Amino acid sequence: MTKFLFLSIFFFSWFSFNVNAEAKPVKKKKEMTTTNDTAKKSxxxxxxxxxxxxxxxxxxxxxxxxxxxxxxxxxxxxxxxxxxxxxxxxxxxxxxxxxxxxxxxxxxxxxxxxxxxxxxxxxxxxxxxxxxxxxxxxxxxxxxxxxxxxxxxxxxxxxxxxxxxxxxxxxxxxxxxxxxxxxxxxxxxxxxxxxxxxxxxxxx
Incomplete structure (x- = not known):
């Protein structure tokens, strides 16, 4: 039972880490949009x-x-x-x-x-x-x-x-x-x- 609980916690933590890592590019995309908006000013x-x-x-x-x-x-x-x-x-x-x-x-x-x-x-x-x-x-x-x-x-x-x-x-x-x-x-x-x-x- 203890072993099962340990594995459950491990996989949950690993899944959460990867979800957060994959979410980071969204922020980068937003920065690119801001740059394009600036370019339109000329x-x-x-x-x-x-x-x-x-x-x-x-x-x-x-x-x-x-x-x-x-x-x-x-x-x-x-x-x-x-x-x-x-x-x-x-x-x-x-x-x-x-x-x-x-x-x-x-x-x-x-x-x-x-x-x-x-x-x-x-x-x-x-x-x-x-x-x-x-x-x-x-x-x-x-x-x-x-x-x-x-x-x-x-x-x-x-x-x-x-x-x-x-x-x-x-x-x-x-x-x-x-x-x-x-x-x-x-x-x-x-x-x-x-x-x-x-x-x-x-x-x-």
Missing amino acids: ETALLAGGCFWGVEELIRTQPGVISTQVGYTGGVVPNPTYEIVKRGTSGHAESIEIQFDPQKTSYENILKFFFKIHDPTTVNQQGNDRGSQYRSAIFFLSPEQEKTAKKVKELVDVSGAWKKPVVTEIVAAGQFYSAETYHQDYLQKNPGGYTCHYIRDIKF
Whole structure:
């Protein structure tokens, strides 16, 4: 009888331990949900407006911008490098991927600032940089972004802030390829380096 009682207690304890052990992953799953909720707090904008060094340096300081990354998009060559893109034959544009907090700024505000820091009236050119890789373009990531981009472009165009028609392309975003490490935050690493971008005192 004593032996039976001992075995009963042993198996009950073993069963309870395993039930508790199997219940632990439920708590871990809850933590993953919280992480996903946090990720939803940011949105992405993808723009091209000439040499990406200068565009990044100005946009990165704007309120609500969380992070920036320069790269290449809009072309047909997979996994392009700077050496390929600079030839102007791959179809890619030097571009910038912007992560921003929609609670602190908006996609519309990002675009309005974008139209102040580069010349949207020149085709395949920005300053002394020439070629399709330096074109002005907005790569939308959703129907809502497309609608906003068209609205802001029209607003800028009819405002007369720029004396020539705005030629900025508005196209669906394709694959974005991050540029080489030495291009990231280039003007932070090289103060006084080349840029043809600056903020214009214009209103739309």
